[in-house]
Amino acid sequence: MVRAPQQRRLETRAKLLAVAADIIASEGIGNLRVEDVVQRAGVAKGTLFSHFKDKDGLLAILVGAQVMQYLDDMDALGAPSSIDSLLNRIEPLLNYIAADRVIFDLLLRYSGSISDHSDEVITAGFYRQIELWANWVAVLQAQGHVRNNHPPALLAEGVQAFMNQVLALRFCQKTPADVPAMSALRPFVMAWLAP
Amino acid sequence: MVRAPQQRRLETRAKLLAVAADIIASEGIGNLRVEDVVQRAGVAKGTLFSHFKDKDGLLAILVGAQVMQYLDDMDALGAPSSIDSLLNRIEPLLNYIAADRVIFDLLLRYSGSISDHSDEVITAGFYRQIELWANWVAVLQAQGHVRNNHPPALLAEGVQAFMNQVLALRFCQKTPADVPAMSALRPFVMAWLAP
DNA sequence: TTGCAAATTTGACCGCGGTCACTAAATAAT
DNA sequence: ATTATTTAGTGACCGCGGTCAAATTTGCAA
Numbered sequence: 238m239v240r241a242p243q244q245r246r247l248e249t250r251a252k253l254l255a256v257a258a259d260i261i262a263s264e265g266i267g268n269l270r271v272e273d274v275v276q277r278a279g280v281a282k283g284t285l286f287s288h289f290k291d292k293d294g295l296l297a298i299l300v301g302a303q304v305m306q307y308l309d310d311m312d313a314l315g316a317p318s319s320i321d322s323l324l325n326r327i328e329p330l331l332n333y334i335a336a337d338r339v340i341f342d343l344l345l346r347y348s349g350s351i352s353d354h355s356d357e358v359i360t361a362g363f364y365r366q367i368e369l370w371a372n373w374v375a376v377l378q379a380q381g382h383v384r385n386n387h388p389p390a391l392l393a394e395g396v397q398a399f400m401n402q403v404l405a406l407r408f409c410q411k412t413p414a415d416v417p418a419m420s421a422l423r424p425f426v427m428a429w430l431a432p
Numbered sequence: 433m434v435r436a437p438q439q440r441r442l443e444t445r446a447k448l449l450a451v452a453a454d455i456i457a458s459e460g461i462g463n464l465r466v467e468d469v470v471q472r473a474g475v476a477k478g479t480l481f482s483h484f485k486d487k488d489g490l491l492a493i494l495v496g497a498q499v500m501q502y503l504d505d506m507d508a509l510g511a512p513s514s515i516d517s518l519l520n521r522i523e524p525l526l527n528y529i530a531a532d533r534v535i536f537d538l539l540l541r542y543s544g545s546i547s548d549h550s551d552e553v554i555t556a557g558f559y560r561q562i563e564l565w566a567n568w569v570a571v572l573q574a575q576g577h578v579r580n581n582h583p584p585a586l587l588a589e590g591v592q593a594f595m596n597q598v599l600a601l602r603f604c605q606k607t608p609a610d611v612p613a614m615s616a617l618r619p620f621v622m623a624w625l626a627p
Numbered sequence: 628t629t630g631c632a633a634a635t636t637t638g639a640c641c642g643c644g645g646t647c648a649c650t651a652a653a654t655a656a657t
Numbered sequence: 658a659t660t661a662t663t664t665a666g667t668g669a670c671c672g673c674g675g676t677c678a679a680a681t682t683t684g685c686a687a
Binding site for chain 1: 666667
C-alpha cells in the first residue's frame, strides 16, 4: 500500500526546487553545487537524493518546466504559415538551449527523476515537441508549403535532429559564438521541408 | 623554445595508452578508472594528467583512432553506387558508436587532448567523415541517385545529424535495444537524399 | 666532471556527487 | 495513552576525477 506523501515532504521538495532555481538564476546552471542547495535549503545532503535520483534529476525538473513553458508559448501562437514562420516559432527554444551546454547535455541524456508519478518531464516535453511540430508540418503540407511525400512525424523528428546537430557543433568549437544558432539551422530545415 | 619530448615521456605515454586500451578491451570503456590505469602502468596519477587534459582526453585518443580506422575502411571501399550502398558503408561505424553511450557522448562533447601537436583526433575524424561523405554524395548526385539541388557538404552533414539523432534516441530508452540502429536511420537518410 | 636549468614525475590533497545505516517524526493499531 | 509501524531526514563516509608544489631525472654547457 502506497501512502500519500506528508506535507513536510512536499514542503522540503518545494524548498529544494526553489533554492536550486534561485542559485541557477544567480550563478548559472553550471555552477550549481548540491552542497550549496542543501545548505541553503536547511536540509541534509541525503535528503536531496531521496527526492531526486541525482543532481540531473533535480535539474531536469527545472529545465523541463522551462521547456514546457516554451512549448506552451509555441502552442499558443498556433500553426505557422510558412517554413520561415516555423523557424521563428522555434527560435526562442533554440536560443534557450544554446545558452548553456549543460542544458543541452541534460536534454540529450536525461536520466530521470525518482518521483512515484514517474513525471519524467524531459521525456514528456520531448514527445510533446515532436507532436506539436508534426501538427504544424501537417498544416503546412496541406497548404503546399512543405513537401508531403513523407509523414509529418518523420519530418518533425528531422527538424529536431538538425536542431541538435547545430547545437552540438556550436558547443564543440572554442570560440563561443560567431553567428546566431538560427542561421546555422535554417539551410538544413529549408532543404528538409521545402517541397 | 620548445624542446622535443624525451624518450622516457614517449614511453610513458605509450604505456598509458596501451594499458587503457587493455582495460577497455576487458572491462568496457565505461568501467575504466584513472587509478587503475596509472597503477597498472606503474606511474603516479598526476603523470596521466600531464599527458592528457583529462580522462576524456585519453579516451578520445583511443576512440578517435578507432573511428579513423572505420573511415579508412570506408575510404578503401570507394564511393557507393546507391543510397542503400551508402548506408551499408556507414553501418560498421554506426554500430561501433551504438555499442556504448560513453563513446557517443565522447564524440559529441569532445574536450580535447593536451598535446602540443593539437592532434584533436576526434575533431579531425569529424571533418574527415564529412568530407568523405560529401565526396560520396557528389558522386551519387552525378549519377542521379541523390538530389542535386543542395551542396554535397550540407547533405553530408545532414546524414550525420540523423545518425546522431538515432543514436541519442536509442540511448534514451531504458529497454536496451529492440531493432538495429540502421533500420531507424534508413528512413531519414532516404527522405533526405532521395531525388 | 660538475653545475644548472628544463623536463618529467610524484603523491598528498581537494572538490563534489552520491550512499547508507541510523535517528527522528508522523501515523496507525492496541 | 501507549506501543508498533511506516515515512522523512541525517551526516559521516566513500569513490573518483583532477590539482599542484615539491622531488627527481635528463640534457646541456662550462
